[in-house]
Every structure is written in C-alpha cells, then in structure tokens.
Amino acid sequence: MTDRADRQRLLAKVPMFGKLDGQELDGLLQAARNRHVSAGQELFHKGDSGSQVFVILSGRLKVMTTSSDGDDIVFGLMDPGEVFGELGLLLEEGTRTATIAAVDDCELLALDRRDFLPFLRSHPDAAIKLLEALAERLRRISEFVEDTLFLNLPSRLAKKLVALSQSYGREATGGVRIDLYVSQAELGDMVGTTRESINKLVRRWAREGLLSMEQGYITIHRPREIQALAGMLNH
Numbered sequence: 001m002t003d004r005a006d007r008q009r010l011l012a013k014v015p016m017f018g019k020l021d022g023q024e025l026d027g028l029l030q031a032a033r034n035r036h037v038s039a040g041q042e043l044f045h046k047g048d049s050g051s052q053v054f055v056i057l058s059g060r061l062k063v064m065t066t067s068s069d070g071d072d073i074v075f076g077l078m079d080p081g082e083v084f085g086e087l088g089l090l091l092e093e094g095t096r097t098a099t100i101a102a103v104d105d106c107e108l109l110a111l112d113r114r115d116f117l118p119f120l121r122s123h124p125d126a127a128i129k130l131l132e133a134l135a136e137r138l139r140r141i142s143e144f145v146e147d148t149l150f151l152n153l154p155s156r157l158a159k160k161l162v163a164l165s166q167s168y169g170r171e172a173t174g175g176v177r178i179d180l181y182v183s184q185a186e187l188g189d190m191v192g193t194t195r196e197s198i199n200k201l202v203r204r205w206a207r208e209g210l211l212s213m214e215q216g217y218i219t220i221h222r223p224r225e226i227q228a229l230a231g232m233l234n235h
Contacts, residue, residue, distance in 0.1 A: 004029065007109065010057050014081050016129040031115040037061070037102040044085075048096045052110045053085045059106030060180075063098050063137075064189065074189040076140050077103065077167075077180075086116075086130055148192045151231075156191040157201060158229035161211070165220055175211075175221040183216055 008025050011017050017025065035054070037043050044050060046065055056078060063084070064074045075098065078084055087097055094113075111119075120127045147156050161178070168180040184202065185195040205211050211220045220226055227233050 007057060010080065011055065011109070014055060014083060016083055016126045016133070018129075019125050020123070028111070028115075028119070029109070032109040032111050035108040035110045037106040037108065039102050039104045041102050043100040043102065043108075044096050046096055046099045049094055050085060050096045051094060051113045053083060053113075053116050055109040055111070056080050056082050056084075057107040057109060060103040061100050061106060062103055063100060065098055072189045073192055074186065075144055076137075079167075083130070083133060087134065144192075153191065153193055153197060154201060154229055155231055156193075157187070157198070158226045159232070160187070160191050161218065161220060161226055162223075162230050162232060164218075165223070169220075172219060175219045176223055177217065177219045179217070181216040182218070184213075 007029055008022070011025050011028065012020070017028065020028070032055075035043075037059070043054070043061065058080055060080075061078045061084075062074050063076050063078065064072050066072055078100075084100065085096070120130065147159060151159070164178045164180060164182070165176050168178050169176040170179055171177075182190075183195075184198045187202075188195045188198045191198075202211070202213055206213065210222050210225055211218055213219075224233065
C-alpha cells in the first residue's frame with residue numbers, strides 16, 4: 001500500500017487533477033477510500049449499480065463486456081493515472097456500462113458521487129479533462145467495432161500488436177518486446193476471436209519469423225511487416 005505522500009504525488013500526475021494545489025489534492029485524498037483488487041478479480045460487472053469513480057494508483061485493469069454466448073470482449077487496458085467509472089456516475093440510472101477486471105494486483109482510490117460531482121462543478125478544467133477521457137474511450141470502442149466489422153483477423157491482430165508495442169514495447173535483441181503478459185485467450189478477447197484462431201495465426205507468424213511468443217510475452221521481429229499487415233504503411 002502506498003503512503004499518503006506517494007498517493008498525493010500519483011494523484012498530481014493524473015491529467016484531471018494536474019492543476020490542483022497540495023491542499024486541494026489532500027482534500028481529495030481525505031474524501032477518497034483505498035481499494036485493493038487482486039489479479040483476475042472483477043471490480044464491478046456491466047449492469048451493476050455504481051456510485052464511485054476510481055483512480056488507478058498501481059496495476060493494470062481491462063475494460064470488457066460479455067456476449068450473449070458468454071464470450072468476453074476486451075475493449076482496452078487501463079494503466080496507473082487513468083480515471084474510470086465516471087460514466088456510471090453521470091448517467092441518471094447509475095449503472096455500469098462495462099465490466100472492469102484486474103489484470104494484475106491493483107491499488108485504487110475510490111471517490112463517491114457526493115464528493116466527485118461537487119469537485120467537478122468547482123473545477124471546470126478537471127471537468128474538461130473528464131470529457132476528453134470519455135471521448136477517447138468512446139473513440140477506442142468505435143474503432144474496435146469498425147475493426148471487427150471491416151478488417152480480417154490478421155489485420156485486426158496486427159493492429160492490436162502495433163498498439164500494444166506502442167504502449168508497452170521496448171527495444172530488445174531481435175526486435176521489439178511487448179512488456180505485458182498476455183495469453184492467447186486474452187489476445188482473442190482483444191480482437192474478437194477465439195484462442196484457437198489466435199494460436200493458429202501466431203504459430204504461422206512465428207514460422208515466418210514475424211514474431212515469437214514465449215511464456216505470454218511477445219517479441220515482434222519484423223515490425224514493418226506487422227504494420228503493413230495492419231494497413232498502417234503508406235503504399
């Protein structure tokens with residue numbers, strides 16, 4: 001568990017709270033409650049009632065929904081500094097619009113509606129940042145839907161690998177290593193397909209030397225070819 005000074009420093013790095021002074025940050029911390037979520041645990045489920053907004057202090061969570069067939073669909077990942085859960089607060093019915101689950105152990109700050117809405121009213125800059133975050137989340141979901149409808153599986157997977165390498169990649173021997181543990185089932189959830197289809201495609205790309213996957217970590221050996229498969233290179 002991070003101490004109070006660490007939590008204040010982390011909170012100050014959140015874009016929504018970046019313009020607050022120390023006294024205002026301390027006031028938020030006094031109103032907030034700490035929440036620990038273990039890896040694999042759901043914080044809340046789509047359709048649950050909600051009266052809190054959360055700030056990620058450490059760890060990573062995923063945003064997902066479940067199809068009528070019981071298949072998970074992952075819309076995106078969230079890292080330290082991100083704020084989520086606000087849509088459930090702002091909607092009159094106060095219900096969660098997606099399921100949030102921890103990828104690894106997470107430390108969160110939880111702010112109740114009665115504290116968060118007055119804060120937004122008195123800090124318009126923070127409200128604007130909130131709108132920007134909501135717009136970005138909506139853009140990601142719209143892009144996911146379009147990709148699922150219009151791109152074939154190799155293009156969808158390649159595009160997701162490029163995005164993951166941009167967020168979590170580092171230069172390594174033989175290419176770019178994605179420093180994020182992700183199983184083939186989770187990759188399937190991210191691009192709207194099955195683990196079996198991912199396994200078949202990853203094995204093919206590994207034989208062709210495009211990438212390798214060891215113990216859940218992917219190294220892209222030929223990034224430009226992956227970008228080309230994703231349709232990201234100008235011809």
